[in-house]
Amino acid sequence: MARTSKKTKSPSPHRSARTLERLANLVPHPRYGTEVVPSGRLGADDLISGPPEWSKDVTFPESAIPADVSKQNFSTMSHLHWYVDTLRDCRVCNRPFLFFAREQQYWYETLRFRVEADCHECVECRASLRTVQRRRKRYSELVGERELTDADMLALASDVAFLWTKGLLRDEQRLRRIRNRARRQIPGSAATRALDELVASLPK
Numbered sequence: 603m604a605r606t607s608k609k610t611k612s613p614s615p616h617r618s619a620r621t622l623e624r625l626a627n628l629v630p631h632p633r634y635g636t637e638v639v640p641s642g643r644l645g646a647d648d649l650i651s652g653p654p655e656w657s658k659d660v661t662f663p664e665s666a667i668p669a670d671v672s673k674q675n676f677s678t679m680s681h682l683h684w685y686v687d688t689l690r691d692c693r694v695c696n697r698p699f700l701f702f703a704r705e706q707q708y709w710y711e712t713l714r715f716r717v718e719a720d721c722h723e724c725v726e727c728r729a730s731l732r733t734v735q736r737r738r739k740r741y742s743e744l745v746g747e748r749e750l751t752d753a754d755m756l757a758l759a760s761d762v763a764f765l766w767t768k769g770l771l772r773d774e775q776r777l778r779r780i781r782n783r784a785r786r787q788i789p790g791s792a793a794t795r796a797l798d799e800l801v802a803s804l805p806k
């Protein structure tokens with residue numbers, strides 16, 4: 603007599619439909635990819651605690667790798683004893699991403715980030731946040747200078763166009779002034795054209 607096979611083993615018995623859906627839509631990581639990576643490191647006797655109850659994180663114990671606590675840089679928190687692939691939603695773009703065990707190892711042992719430093723943004727948003735920071739810094743260094751080399755004027759014009767488009771600059775007078783400087787010093791550059799278009803789009 604045929605029996606329905608109740609014991610068919612799902613490869614991921616603990617993954618809910620919601621988790622599977624998030625895993626199918628991960629922001630790809632250029633170095634670590636888009637898959638939970640089984641490490642084969644977790645022995646039968648090893649226990650790894652799940653995330654705290656208040657956490658929305660989903661973790662994958664099969665990905666766990668043991669930490670070398672002697673390499674960690676910590677102040678108030680205790681050491682991390684394991685790194686484990688952790689599923690999160692990016693707080694900037696809301697897309698799901700994995701904070702990979704090997705990525706954590708790299709953060710906390712090679713780069714020696716403090717173990718309190720946690721990861722809340724996907725790799726794409728982290729890259730664009732760094733771009734914003736870099737451009738803001740350069741903009742603030744250049745904007746007060748009365749004389750700029752052509753290369754610096756190009757950098758300033760391009761930073762202003764970038765920051766304006768991101769909604770991070772709002773002073774229309776300043777936008778016009780920098781556009782005028784760019785027209786005088788670097789006419790015909792793409793950055794000047796971008797500023798021209800931004801100024802033209804301002805409400806009259």
Ligand SMILES: [Zn+2]
Nearest residue numbers: 692695724727
């Ligand atoms: Zn993101």
